[in-house]
Amino acid sequence: MYRDNSLMPKETVRLTALGILLDDGPQLYGELAAAVRHFTGRIVGPSLDLMGTSLEMLRLEGLIEALDGGGGIDESSRLAITAAGRQAFEALMRASVRAPSSDGINKLVIALKLRFLHRLEPLSRREQIDALLELYETELARLNDLASHHVDDPGLFAAWLEHDITQVKARLAWFNGVIEHLQEEKRVREDGLRR
Numbered sequence: 001m002y003r004d005n006s007l008m009p010k011e012t013v014r015l016t017a018l019g020i021l022l023d024d025g026p027q028l029y030g031e032l033a034a035a036v037r038h039f040t041g042r043i044v045g046p047s048l049d050l051m052g053t054s055l056e057m058l059r060l061e062g063l064i065e066a067l068d069g070g071g072g073i074d075e076s077s078r079l080a081i082t083a084a085g086r087q088a089f090e091a092l093m094r095a096s097v098r099a100p101s102s103d104g105i106n107k108l109v110i111a112l113k114l115r116f117l118h119r120l121e122p123l124s125r126r127e128q129i130d131a132l133l134e135l136y137e138t139e140l141a142r143l144n145d146l147a148s149h150h151v152d153d154p155g156l157f158a159a160w161l162e163h164d165i166t167q168v169k170a171r172l173a174w175f176n177g178v179i180e181h182l183q184e185e186k187r188v189r190e191d192g193l194r195r
Contacts, residue, residue, distance in 0.1 A: 026067055029073055062085075066078065133172065
């Protein structure tokens with residue numbers, strides 16, 4: 001991780017692979033590699049930064065294992081997540097997101113958090129959504145400040161900023177809706193425990 005506790009590109013690949021194994025269960029090596037490439041490639045596009053982590057490395061670190069019990073892994077190996085892999089997944093899910101959130105890796109980190117959020121405990125889910133809300137609130141304040149200084153500029157810059165501001169406001173509204181949904185889930189859970 002970077003010093004600010006945000007994910008490096010190779011860690012986003014690690015999070016993707018571990019999350020897929022948690023959600024979908026054991027997979028053949030080739031299936032898992034294709035699923036990781038598909039998800040990361042569709043979010044970020046082609047990226048050399050995301051091509052460096054091999055599934056073999058995850059096995060050597062004890063995060064995944066081949067179910068056939070062989071020493072190494074190959075295209076025919078069926079892979080599963082280990083207990084250490086589950087711990088690594090949770091630590092990666094709790095990583096920070098760097099601002100601004102418009103670059104490809106940050107977009108991938110946010111997508112991964114949302115893709116696998118259901119794998120965290122309710123309190124951790126809420127913490128992650130709160131952190132994303134704070135990220136977008138900070139971004140909105142930054143954009144509003146910039147727009148106020150360039151409101152009378154010629155050209156399209158002010159209109160482009162307004163477009164960005166509209167997108168950030170929409171994201172904030174969406175995340176606030178997620179918070180409401182999480183609060184409703186909590187109320188239902190607490191009502192169930194009282195009965």
